[in-house]
Amino acid sequence: EIVLTQSPATLSLSPGERATVSCRASQSVSSYLAWYQQKPGQAPRLLIYDASTRATGIPARFSGSGSGTDFTLTISSLEPEDFAVYYCQQRSNWPPETVFGGGTKVEIK
Amino acid sequence: QVQLQESGPGLVKPSETLSLTCTVSGGSVSTGIYYWGWIRQPPGKGLEWIGYIFYSGSTNYNPSLKSRVTISVDTSKNQFSLKLSSVTAADTAVYYCARDKGGYGGTLDYWGQGTLVTVSS
Numbered sequence: 218e219i220v221l222t223q224s225p226a227t228l229s230l231s232p233g234e235r236a237t238v239s240c241r242a243s244q245s246v247s248s249y250l251a252w253y254q255q256k257p258g259q260a261p262r263l264l265i266y267d268a269s270t271r272a273t274g275i276p277a278r279f280s281g282s283g284s285g286t287d288f289t290l291t292i293s294s295l296e297p298e299d300f301a302v303y304y305c306q307q308r309s310n311w312p313p314e315t316v317f318g319g320g321t322k323v324e325i326k
Numbered sequence: 327q328v329q330l331q332e333s334g335p336g337l338v339k340p341s342e343t344l345s346l347t348c349t350v351s352g353g354s355v356s357t358g359i360y361y362w363g364w365i366r367q368p369p370g371k372g373l374e375w376i377g378y379i380f381y382s383g384s385t386n387y388n389p390s391l392k393s394r395v396t397i398s399v400d401t402s403k404n405q406f407s408l409k410l411s412s413v414t415a416a417d418t419a420v421y422y423c424a425r426d427k428g429g430y431g432g433t434l435d436y437w438g439q440g441t442l443v444t445v446s447s
């Protein structure tokens with residue numbers, strides 16, 4: 218079973234600053250990793266899939282990189298609406314089992 | 327635009343069976359490339375995958391929940407359902423249904439709004 222470890226658990230930043238969230242997989246997942254944003258009381262929203270492809274309607278300030286076991290979500294300049302919790306996620310091909318990282322809270326400093 | 331909507335009781339007694347249904351609109355559960363899944367989130371905690379069903383009815387479950395979980399699909403109603411037996415307070419969570427767009431990697435591209443299920447007597 219693949220384990221996804223996110224760091225840091227909490228990131229305290231100001232609007233306009235750059236946010237960097239890491240996700241490490243316990244074994245190689247190639248480029249098959251997704252990122253989600255979740256705000257309080259809302260369902261997660263897909264941001265990035267296949268490690269670096271932005272989902273429809275996602276602003277260009279969100280970017281993803283990495284392959285193998287190390288991945289990064291970067292928000293180039295934080296907007297007020299970006300303060301939220303971010304999760305990485307991956308599904309194995311067979312059997313199809315999905316795992317999530319523990320989450321990173323990006324909070325206002 | 328695909329939409330998913332969870333429905334079911336918000337309160338379940340300990341030792342009973344939790345039952346939820348996800349109704350899909352704007353798309354078909356019979357499309358043979360997607361997985362349809364359930365994910366839950368205990369209050370204040372992270373996301374936990376529960377299981378998937380394919381349109382054919384084949385399923386796969388989280389090993390930690392496998393003995394208590396059943397996911398089924400009703401293509402005539404464009405719905406899929408979750409049953410979780412012998413619930414305890416630890417099963418209190420927001421339950422989400424979601425679509426996995428298939429292929430490699432497993433991207434959950436559409437989610438329901440979630441429904442809170444509380445396990446309490």
